[in-house]
Amino acid sequence: MNCIFCKIISEELPSHKLYKDDLVTCFLDIAPINLGHALVIPNEHHASITTVPSEILSRMMVVAPTIAQAIAREVDADGFNLHLSNGQCAGQIVLHSHLHIIPRSPTDGFSWGWRSTEYENENVKQELFNKISIRLKNKNL
Ligand code: 5GP
Numbered sequence: 001m002n003c004i005f006c007k008i009i010s011e012e013l014p015s016h017k018l019y020k021d022d023l024v025t026c027f028l029d030i031a032p033i034n035l036g037h038a039l040v041i042p043n044e045h046h047a048s049i050t051t052v053p054s055e056i057l058s059r060m061m062v063v064a065p066t067i068a069q070a071i072a073r074e075v076d077a078d079g080f081n082l083h084l085s086n087g088q089c090a091g092q093i094v095l096h097s098h099l100h101i102i103p104r105s106p107t108d109g110f111s112w113g114w115r116s117t118e119y120e121n122e123n124v125k126q127e128l129f130n131k132i133s134i135r136l137k138n139k140n141l
């Protein structure tokens, strides 16, 4: 498979691996947002987080805070972002699902840039809420 992250897993491509177990691997990002920026990925290829089996998904989230703490201690960060872009329209460039660990400090000059919007009125909000809830309940995904 022509996937750079699969090649990192199989050691066809080099990386600075911080962690590896039977299900997930974590390595330093090649173009860090802040120094220490790392990626936690499933060892098996999944383009989307929605197809990652729950055991692997759990492991990604279980290992991330510990690795993030080690990174944060080392780079003197006060906190960190865990971020995942799913789908190209959401900013996913590498189509092997990955969780970003981005160490943060108040002086890092990095602005996440999320915007906020609002519902036109309460009915619009309630209708959307109802539809999503029914879809979720019926597993109509
Ligand atoms: P995305 O935008 O898909 O969420 O993030 C992909 C990330 O993978 C980027 O932060 C990018 O710097 C990183 N990346 C891309 N190619 C490589 C590579 O070959 N090695 C490593 N270590 N990171 C990579």
Ligand code: ZN
Binding pocket: 001, 003, 004, 005, 006, 007, 044, 045, 046, 095, 096
């Ligand atoms: Zn892959």
